[in-house]
Amino acid sequence: MNRKRTILIADDDEDDRFLVKSALDDCQIPCIVQYVQNGVEVMNYLENNHENQKPSLILLDLNMPKKDGREALKEIKCNPKLRSVPVIILTTSKAMEDINLCYGLGANGYIVKPNSFSELADTLKILTKFWLDVVTLPPI
Amino acid sequence: MKQASKYIKLSFLGFAILLLGLSWVSFQQVSVNLKNTDSVEHTQKVLLVSEVFISNMKDIETGQRGYLLTRNKSFLEPIKSSRIEVLLNLDTLQLLVKDNVVQQRSLVKIKELSLNKINSLTQNIRIVEEGKAIDMAALEHGKKTMDSLRARVSTFQKNEKDLLNIRINSKKYGQSLMPVYQVLLSIASLVLLGISFFLVNSELKRRYFTEKVLEKKVYELNRSNAELEQFAYVASHDLQEPLRKIRAFSDKLQIKQKDFLTLDGKETLDKIAGSAARMQTLIDDLLNFSRMINHKTQQITQVHLNKLIEDILDELSDEINQKNANIDIEKLPILRGYNFQMKQLFFNLINNSLKYSLHGVNPAISIKYAVIKAKYIPLVSLTNENQLFHKISVKDNGIGFENQYAEKIFVIFQRLHNRNEFQGNGIGLTICRRVMANHNGYIFANSSPYEGATFDIYFPTTTA
Numbered sequence: 169m170n171r172k173r174t175i176l177i178a179d180d181d182e183d184d185r186f187l188v189k190s191a192l193d194d195c196q197i198p199c200i201v202q203y204v205q206n207g208v209e210v211m212n213y214l215e216n217n218h219e220n221q222k223p224s225l226i227l228l229d230l231n232m233p234k235k236d237g238r239e240a241l242k243e244i245k246c247n248p249k250l251r252s253v254p255v256i257i258l259t260t261s262k263a264m265e266d267i268n269l270c271y272g273l274g275a276n277g278y279i280v281k282p283n284s285f286s287e288l289a290d291t292l293k294i295l296t297k298f299w300l301d302v303v304t305l306p307p308i
Numbered sequence: 309m310k311q312a313s314k315y316i317k318l319s320f321l322g323f324a325i326l327l328l329g330l331s332w333v334s335f336q337q338v339s340v341n342l343k344n345t346d347s348v349e350h351t352q353k354v355l356l357v358s359e360v361f362i363s364n365m366k367d368i369e370t371g372q373r374g375y376l377l378t379r380n381k382s383f384l385e386p387i388k389s390s391r392i393e394v395l396l397n398l399d400t401l402q403l404l405v406k407d408n409v410v411q412q413r414s415l416v417k418i419k420e421l422s423l424n425k426i427n428s429l430t431q432n433i434r435i436v437e438e439g440k441a442i443d444m445a446a447l448e449h450g451k452k453t454m455d456s457l458r459a460r461v462s463t464f465q466k467n468e469k470d471l472l473n474i475r476i477n478s479k480k481y482g483q484s485l486m487p488v489y490q491v492l493l494s495i496a497s498l499v500l501l502g503i504s505f506f507l508v509n510s511e512l513k514r515r516y517f518t519e520k521v522l523e524k525k526v527y528e529l530n531r532s533n534a535e536l537e538q539f540a541y542v543a544s545h546d547l548q549e550p551l552r553k554i555r556a557f558s559d560k561l562q563i564k565q566k567d568f569l570t571l572d573g574k575e576t577l578d579k580i581a582g583s584a585a586r587m588q589t590l591i592d593d594l595l596n597f598s599r600m601i602n603h604k605t606q607q608i609t610q611v612h613l614n615k616l617i618e619d620i621l622d623e624l625s626d627e628i629n630q631k632n633a634n635i636d637i638e639k640l641p642i643l644r645g646y647n648f649q650m651k652q653l654f655f656n657l658i659n660n661s662l663k664y665s666l667h668g669v670n671p672a673i674s675i676k677y678a679v680i681k682a683k684y685i686p687l688v689s690l691t692n693e694n695q696l697f698h699k700i701s702v703k704d705n706g707i708g709f710e711n712q713y714a715e716k717i718f719v720i721f722q723r724l725h726n727r728n729e730f731q732g733n734g735i736g737l738t739i740c741r742r743v744m745a746n747h748n749g750y751i752f753a754n755s756s757p758y759e760g761a762t763f764d765i766y767f768p769t770t771t772a
Binding site for chain 2: 181183184187190260281282283284285286288289
């Protein structure tokens with residue numbers, strides 16, 4: 169089954185969601201962008217509502233209400249059905265503990281939110297190009 | 309507190325003196341008792357010997373009378389033996405009363421009389437032995453001598469007895485006062501002991517109370533300190549969020565709207581971006597600093613200072629080469645401390661020396677080392693003046709500063725120059741001072757304009 173070219177953005181900050189959306193628009197890579205605001209919504213999206221539409225990439229913020237990115241990441245990577253979904257952490261935290269923890273839990277990448285819009289656009293361009301067009305992932 | 313401990317010392321001293329007094333009184337009492345026993349024994353001896361003496365004299369007298377009446381020679385035997393006894397008795401008595409002039413004199417008289425008596429008695433016996441008749445007058449004289457001898461001896465004995473009584477009475481008087489002294493001293497000791505106890509107890513209570521108050525203060529201080537650290541971290545962390553967005557949005561505006569923006573609009577956006585970037589570095593510095601404050605999470609290790617500085621010089625090699633700087637480093641010690649913090653410390657100092665160099669002069673930086681006593685550290689007074697410190701001086705030939713700013717430069721975000729003259733946020737030396745505080749050490753600066761600056765840092769030799 170082909171993956172839908174969907175990118176799931178999990179971030180509680182509206183501004184950040186807006187910035188990421190604008191940056192992704194600039195990338196001009198055809199894909200659907202979906203938004204959720206916390207870890208609970210991430211898991212709902214993955215497990216219930218979209219059984220056959222696993223996203224091609226998840227951009228996961230760490231500090232979110234209800235269920236934070238760390239917990240969501242752990243649940244995704246512990247679930248055999250979800251494990252192969254690439255998860256890139258996109259956060260403001262530069263703390264070494266977070267970086268170590270996330271890679272330990274199986275994150276596919278860790279990116280500190282860039283300070284400038286142009287940097288963000290560049291980063292997302294490389295990222296989507298790589299995860300949507302370059303890598304080969306196992307079928308679901 | 310000093311007053312209280314003075315009183316405590318005084319009361320204990322008084323208590324000790326009273327105890328000494330008590331012991332002295334007891335000792336006196338015992339020695340008086342011993343002396344009294346001695347004098348009673350002495351008098352008894354004198355009386356006994358004088359008794360024996362008089363009885364010997366009587367024996368001699370009886371022997372003589374017997375012989376004179378019966379002409380029986382067997383009566384003469386006791387006279388011979390008693391005569392020797394009498395002389396011995398007199399010698400003994402003389403020895404016994406040798407410390408008493410009156411008794412001695414009286415004894416001399418007794419001796420004279422007794423010798424006299426014995427002489428006349430021997431003469432009488434010889435007359436009888438020669439078969440002549442005894443002169444009645446001589447007998448009468450002998451009797452008189454004997455009577456006066458007895459009287460003398462009894463006076464002698466009476467004197468001795470009186471002496472004993474006087475001695476015992478005088479001591480009895482003293483002795484009768486002794487228990488009074490003892491009781492008084494004991495009561496005084498008890499009172500002083502009570503006072504001492506009261507003083508010590510109240511002082512202890514006071515200290516206990518102060519300790520409690522201090523403990524509470526320390527607790528509160530620790531808590532507020534922890535809160536402050538937390539505050540610095542959270543504030544700088546949370547400040548970053550909106551700031552990052554200001555930067556991102558103004559960046560986005562500049563990129564997306566570049567075709568519609570006027571020159572003035574672009575310049576304004578540039579200024580916004582520049583200010584935001586500066587704010588970012590300030591927040592980053594603050595965050596770093598707040599992490600530095602919370603040093604408990606870091607590990608204490610052996611820090612090889614020469615090696616550490618070599619690494620720093622490697623990192624700064626571009627700057628060093630560019631300015632053609634000359635850096636002279638003495639042999640430095642190996643200290644126990646936080647390696648990362650020590651590196652920050654020396655990096656900031658050396659970096660400052662390079663940065664604030666005089667235009668057109670090759671920077672010369674010297675790092676010197678000595679071990680000194682605490683009393684030679686300026687502006688610091690420690691209880692143990694002789695505690696040893698590692699003193700490391702970082703001296704340069706740069707622009708220096710007015711010495712009145714020597715303390716101000718360590719305050720966070722304080723700068724002596726405009727940003728367009730020298731880059732920096734004014735946090736480097738604040739970090740240095742914090743690093744030294746974390747190592748229980750000190751850092752001080754010394755300078756005058758255009759004559760270079762010296763930074764002296766002091767680590768305790770037994771660093772935590």
